Amino acid sequence: MSGRSVSRTALVTPETEVGAGAGRIRSRHDLTPGPPHAPRRRCRRRPGRGDGRRRRRPRRPARPLDDLPRPRARRRRGHRAARRRGSGRHGHLRLTQASREDRRLLDRLPAGLDSGRPPAVAVVLHGFGGSHASAFDRNFHLDRFLAAAVKSGAAPFALASVDGGNTYWHRRATGEDSGAMVADEFLPLLASKGLDTGRIGLLGWSMGAYGALLIGGQLGSARVAAVTAESVALWHTADRATASAFDGAADFAEHTLYGRQHLLDGVAVRVDCGTGDGFCPNDRDYVAGFATRPAGGFTPGGHDSAYWRRIAPAQMTFLAAHLTKG
Structure with missing residues (x-):
């Protein structure tokens, strides 16, 4: 590029301009390129991410069956569509x-x-x-x-x-x-x-x-x-x-x-x-x-x-x- 580097968090979309001046990003996201040779930002590892350990979410207490919401009845769209098509x-x-x-x-x-x-x-x-x-x-x-x-x-x-x-x-x-x-x-x-x-x-x-x-x-x-x-x-x-x-x-x-x-x-x-x-x-x-x-x-x-x-x-x-x- 033209002496400028872009942070790796930038999203390249179809609106990115390619060719002359490709170092600039023109998009709705308005991402600003970082300075040349900007040092990487190091993040501290969290438990369960990248260290081989798996995070487990605490289980929620089971709800009694009587408290569970009843499923909503779904509309049958096929009959209405058939009616619009005139098939019957x-x-x-x-x-x-x-x-x-x-x-x-x-x-x-x-x-x-x-x-x-x-x-x-x-x-x-x-x-x-x-x-x-x-x-x-x-x-x-x-x-x-x-x-x-x-x-x-x-x-x-x-x-x-x-x-x-x-x-x-x-x-x-x-x-x-x-x-x-x-x-x-x-x-x-x-x-x-x-x-x-x-x-x-x-x-x-x-x-x-x-x-x-x-x-x-x-x-x-x-x-x-x-x-x-x-x-x-x-x-x-x-x-x-x-x-x-x-x-x-x-x-x-x-x-x-x-x-x-x-x-x-x-x-x-x-x-x-x-x-x-x-x-x-x-x-x-x-x-x-x-x-x-x-x-x-x-x-x-x-x-x-x-x-x-x-x-x-x-x-x-x-x-x-x-x-x-x-």
Whole structure:
């Protein structure tokens, strides 16, 4: 440099001038160069810095769990962003229920709907531990599969998801009846929002697949056009069923799907299950009980969202073909 040295604490930024007069620093920091050959400033070493010893901070006393602040609920920006992009419309509504629990709804409408005709709708029933949001969360994104099917030429329809708790979609000893809620409250609500609920579709996985087949048989072909179920949670006997599914042997006998396949006569049915799924043997027995074998089949896969996403495109095409007839 031009006979001047700069202290090593100076920060060199993109605003530093290079070339003639490079010994001067022009920046917002306004660092002043030190005198020529300025002696280094020696600092005394502190314990834990440079002497091989590690400083340890004193531990704070543990706080009781009751005193810990609750985490704030995070906003789900994905739904709002999707709404801005126009990829679908979603609502957030509340339904009443005898058990006084809130029942929430998410619905998605794809592009391409005829504005002069109410769109057909498929009701989505979630699995155990899920909620109304499960159908459209990062594990499923059923609305994206529906949009892709419509883009490929399938007739557009609406998806509507409802929260049924972990009740296995039938009346329980507590008095809660999520199946009746779907038929008596949810469908009229969808109709009031401009959806065609004359003949609906039903879609579900695991517990929701059981619920879709159960409710489809209860409503019959007069009100249900199609049911698509994957990885159906089924048991042959009450003692083999999970404790949360039924309230005893009598409840199981009243709501088992075996021997009641005829209730779905006139309804287009599709059943899929992965061959690595623990429910696969029971689902095979259930499918064998139909007079006309349902669509779908048994392909490699497990009882997980990866398999359910793989089947989703075929489900959307199946529902579109049967919901929009006529």
